[in-house]
Amino acid sequence: MNSTFPFSIINVFSNLETKTLGNPSAVILLNQELSDDKLQSIATELQQPATTFLWRTDQENEFQIRWFAPDAEIGLCGHGAMAATVFLSQEFTELALVNGFKLIKGKTIIEADKNSDTEHYIILKNIQRSKIQSPPEGLEKALGQKIIEYYSTENKHIVLLENEKSLANMKPDFDALRKIDVFGYSVTAPSMQNDDFVCRTIVPHVQQLEDHATGSTQAVLVDFWATKLGKSKLESRQLSPRGGYFKAIHNSDNFKLISQSYYTANGTFFLN
Known part of the structure; x- marks a missing residue:
């Protein structure tokens, strides 16, 4: 069966005023999780630094998330999470205004929302110590x-x-x-x-x-x-x-990462 899904390529951690292009991620909103092999084959075909896959949970503002590079799955992908935040803010405008979003991968929960039309943020907990x-x-x-x-x-x-x-x-x-x-x-x-x-x-x-x-x-x-x-x-x-630009707010057990962004592509993905 053939299916179409909302699809974008979004550049995050950018600053166009300084010609900082940031990092692109493809984002695809699925209606259910696909097999690992299928997710990997899509990412390999798209050849983006990361392809971000999203699908809804039974909670209105929660989405499962996974990231794949062209050659392997990525355990934690900050730029893919940020691209997902930009994407969801456009697809679900009312949710972004009221509750923001939660991105879930296993035990990792990333809180996400927008500050403005051009600036979004994610909150990562369990800061990694060195x-x-x-x-x-x-x-x-x-x-x-x-x-x-x-x-x-x-x-x-x-x-x-x-x-x-x-x-x-x-x-x-x-x-x-x-x-x-x-x-x-x-x-x-x-x-x-x-x-x-x-x-x-x-x-x-x-x-x-x-x-x-x-x-x-x-x-x-x-x-x-x-x-x-x-x-x-x-x-x-x-x-x-390409360059990257970041703003962050550090707390004792988490940090907020803030990003500017822009779209390269926006439309539908055809899956067969």
Whole structure:
């Protein structure tokens, strides 16, 4: 049986005034969950950094959510969650005005809503804490920059470099990085501009290699920099070719991630 579903491609963590394009995610609103193989095949066909799948629960403002890259499922995808928030705010305007949304994946519940027509937010709980340790052997050489500090986390490990110039000039050796048994790195440094920090997301073991603008990197770096700087409100940039721009509000057990966004495509997805 053939079916059609609401579909969009949405760019989040953007700032068009500064030509910061952010990270695109396809978003598809299903009427029920599909098989893992079917979800993966759709994501592979669309070839977006993430394809976000949504379907409703029995609660009016709750949606199940899953994310797939072209080559694998993503456990936590901040930019996909943000794209889902933008999408749902357009599809369900009245709910956005009254209650906001809850995005559910397993035990993870993401609260989501909009501040305005161009600015949306998600609230992530269970902040990921970092633990200082020695960097893996060969990492400094593979990144080509001096490592000031190294921290492990439950997601991408934090690599602190000396300054923004070091981060911008970093040319990772991905062949060497694939020999190290770490999924990915949130590489960061103090900002040389008016924001608080800059970052890059390196994921050598998957197809993407380096992400455009990454919510899961913010999930580890917001707590790290809030603690280091003694601030609760933070702004940052991701130094990818497309660029990413983030605002965040840090609390003791959660943080609010705020994003500007824009649409690339909006219509229907044909599934057979």
